[in-house]
Amino acid sequence: MCGIVGYLGPLNPKDVILQGLKKLEYRGYDSAGVAILHHGKAKQVRAPGKLSALEDKLKNETFDGHLGIGHTRWATHGAPTETNAHPHQVDGISLVHNGIIENYQDIRETLIKSGAQILSDTDSELVAHLIAREVKKTKNLYLAVEHILPELRGAFSIVAIWNEAPDEMVAFKDGPPLVVGIGEKQAFVASDVQALLNYTKKFIYLEDREIVSIKGDKIEIFTAQGAPIIKKVTEINWNPEMVEKQGFAHFMLKEIYEQPRSVAAALEPHTNAQTHEVHLKTEGLGSAEFSDLLKKTKRFCIVACGTSFYAAQVAKYLIETLAQVPVDIDVASEFRYRSPVLEKDTLFMTISQSGETADTLAALRLAKEKGLQILSLCNVKNSTIDREAHIKLYMLSGPEIGVASTKAFTSTLTVLSCLSLQWAKSKGTLLKADEKEMVQALLAAPAQLEVVLAYDKYFKETAQKLKNYRGFLYMGRGLSYPIAMEGALKMKELAYLHAEGYAAGEMKHGPLALIDNRMAIVMLCPKDQWYEKTFSNLEEAKARGGEVLALGTGEDENLKRKSHFYLALPKAHWIVNPLLSTIPLQLMAYHLAFQLGYDVDQPRNLAKSVTVE
Numbered sequence: 022m023c024g025i026v027g028y029l030g031p032l033n034p035k036d037v038i039l040q041g042l043k044k045l046e047y048r049g050y051d052s053a054g055v056a057i058l059h060h061g062k063a064k065q066v067r068a069p070g071k072l073s074a075l076e077d078k079l080k081n082e083t084f085d086g087h088l089g090i091g092h093t094r095w096a097t098h099g100a101p102t103e104t105n106a107h108p109h110q111v112d113g114i115s116l117v118h119n120g121i122i123e124n125y126q127d128i129r130e131t132l133i134k135s136g137a138q139i140l141s142d143t144d145s146e147l148v149a150h151l152i153a154r155e156v157k158k159t160k161n162l163y164l165a166v167e168h169i170l171p172e173l174r175g176a177f178s179i180v181a182i183w184n185e186a187p188d189e190m191v192a193f194k195d196g197p198p199l200v201v202g203i204g205e206k207q208a209f210v211a212s213d214v215q216a217l218l219n220y221t222k223k224f225i226y227l228e229d230r231e232i233v234s235i236k237g238d239k240i241e242i243f244t245a246q247g248a249p250i251i252k253k254v255t256e257i258n259w260n261p262e263m264v265e266k267q268g269f270a271h272f273m274l275k276e277i278y279e280q281p282r283s284v285a286a287a288l289e290p291h292t293n294a295q296t297h298e299v300h301l302k303t304e305g306l307g308s309a310e311f312s313d314l315l316k317k318t319k320r321f322c323i324v325a326c327g328t329s330f331y332a333a334q335v336a337k338y339l340i341e342t343l344a345q346v347p348v349d350i351d352v353a354s355e356f357r358y359r360s361p362v363l364e365k366d367t368l369f370m371t372i373s374q375s376g377e378t379a380d381t382l383a384a385l386r387l388a389k390e391k392g393l394q395i396l397s398l399c400n401v402k403n404s405t406i407d408r409e410a411h412i413k414l415y416m417l418s419g420p421e422i423g424v425a426s427t428k429a430f431t432s433t434l435t436v437l438s439c440l441s442l443q444w445a446k447s448k449g450t451l452l453k454a455d456e457k458e459m460v461q462a463l464l465a466a467p468a469q470l471e472v473v474l475a476y477d478k479y480f481k482e483t484a485q486k487l488k489n490y491r492g493f494l495y496m497g498r499g500l501s502y503p504i505a506m507e508g509a510l511k512m513k514e515l516a517y518l519h520a521e522g523y524a525a526g527e528m529k530h531g532p533l534a535l536i537d538n539r540m541a542i543v544m545l546c547p548k549d550q551w552y553e554k555t556f557s558n559l560e561e562a563k564a565r566g567g568e569v570l571a572l573g574t575g576e577d578e579n580l581k582r583k584s585h586f587y588l589a590l591p592k593a594h595w596i597v598n599p600l601l602s603t604i605p606l607q608l609m610a611y612h613l614a615f616q617l618g619y620d621v622d623q624p625r626n627l628a629k630s631v632t633v634e
């Protein structure tokens with residue numbers, strides 16, 4: 022997630038901005054930059070990679086101005102190069118941006134026709150061009166920003182400065198968060214309060230479609246149409262627990278927003294970003310030995326609980342499709358109390374975020390007694406399951422504190438995708454070209470997750486409209502079926518509303534009877550090999566008066582027409598679709614639960630780690 026810091030005041034802007042950017046590192050980024058006034062012009066310094074690379078470049082740079090902006094960028098449009106890094110500069114305007122400009126292609130074409138020299142691949146630079154064009158007419162930065170807003174579509178926040186206005190900073194938010202920090206004869210703008218806590222505890226939280234003009238020590242806020250607004254100044258009284266939430270209202274929200282970073286971390290050990298090959302790295306067995314084991318394995322058995330079980334269901338689809346190995350999956354509480362037939366050439370896997378779930382642990386011990394090799398996938402290293410397994414994989418999500426599992430689920434899906442590819446590769450059922458295509462698609466997933474997160478305002482709006490439904494039927498086919506189950510679980514455990522996950526093809530075998538206009542049908546219908554069949558199921562539901570919330574790919578007009586609510590996801594490879602579809606389902610459950618006044622981080626009756634059966 023990109024991070025923004027802007028500063029106007031008597032301190033050294035370089036220090037303030039760098040320190041702020043460091044506090045925003047947790048959001049994840051792959052390049053960084055600043056633009057700070059010096060001799061009446063904003064001097065731009067940018068670097069790909071970590072903040073330390075930018076710090077190195079800034080070491081011998083001095084600035085005599087008191088205004089500057091800085092940015093950590095998580096690449097979405099364009100690779101993480103220096104040219105694509107922010108701030109972008111056009112004719113004296115310097116700009117940082119977080120989010121997505123949806124109509125950037127149209128804007129780009131128009132700008133090129135009018136003779137603009139576009140240097141980067143980003144959607145952000147285009148906004149700098151528009152402001153530069155407008156400021157020539159208005160001679161006023163605030164007005165220039167206000168005038169170009171109707172030309173932009175999407176979910177985005179921006180901060181702009183202008184060489185001709187050395188004591189002015191203008192920011193606008195419509196989507197990604199932006200706060201204004203208020204100090205003694207100084208003002209700040211940042212993506213979250215965490216970035217500014219060393220300087221101030223007084224903040225104004227910008228709402229969507231508000232513009233702030235900071236001029237000298239005057240802070241004014243307006244609607245996008247220019248009407249002044251009086252905003253509340255919030256004094257933050259931080260306790261350590263809140264600081265751990267890093268500015269988010271809840272751990273769960275923070276963890277949802279961490280997913281671009283946690284998915285990237287989960288991929289990192291198992292993929293080669295240069296060659297786009299998969300090389301699964303396990304602990305407890307070397308790569309070559311593990312590959313031999315996969316080749317020999319005749320059957321795979323995965324046991325887990327709850328969200329981890331739904332991830333296992335995704336793995337069944339992936340491994341059977343790619344590696345053509347039969348996969349049995351079971352919830353641990355059932356597995357341990359029947360008489361499972363476990364043959365010697367079965368590889369047994371447990372999936373557990375906590376590594377402490379009692380039923381999963383008992384299942385592991387049962388399989389171990391039968392002499393099977395045990396592979397585990399845990400988040401918590403050195404947990405009991407991790408310690409007792411023979412071969413270990415890790416989610417690498419970092420601590421998950423919200424009781425409802427979010428980032429551990431997407432990390433699990435990521436590692437299981439790598440395992441499936443490795444298995445297929447070891448068995449020789451994967452073409453080189455397919456390996457490259459799928460690894461490339463997985464490596465692009467963090468940036469696509471970022472795009473989905475930037476649409477949070479739509480998920481929030483939609484959640485608001487879901488309050489009055491009596492219940493929810495989540496439906497999907499193929500890879501979307503387990504995601505439907507996971508979406509329903511999030512709704513149940515957070516918003517305490519009845520929700521069921523179903524295979525869409527099962528509708529006519531019972532659930533159709535439930536359908537009326539008080540039952541919301543959440544239909545997962547991405548453009549994949551199951552699309553047409555799922556679409557027919559949606560029509561069946563619609564024909565019976567069902568109100569459909571569809572999750573589709575891009576501007577799918579047919580799907581939109583048939584749906585009461587339509588939420589678009591970016592076009593992605595089918596292996597990535599489960600990751601992308603998960604985010605809106607998590608966010609809608611979160612927002613709805615919050616609006617209903619429930620404890621989002623600690624839902625009633627639930628615990629993070631279920632160490633009793």
Ligand code: F6R
Pocket residue numbers: 326327328329330372373374375376377378381424425426427510514629630631
């Ligand atoms: C749901 C959730 C639970 C856990 C389940 C297994 O949001 O968090 O369903 O997934 O209790 O927990 P682990 O993965 O720790 O074994």
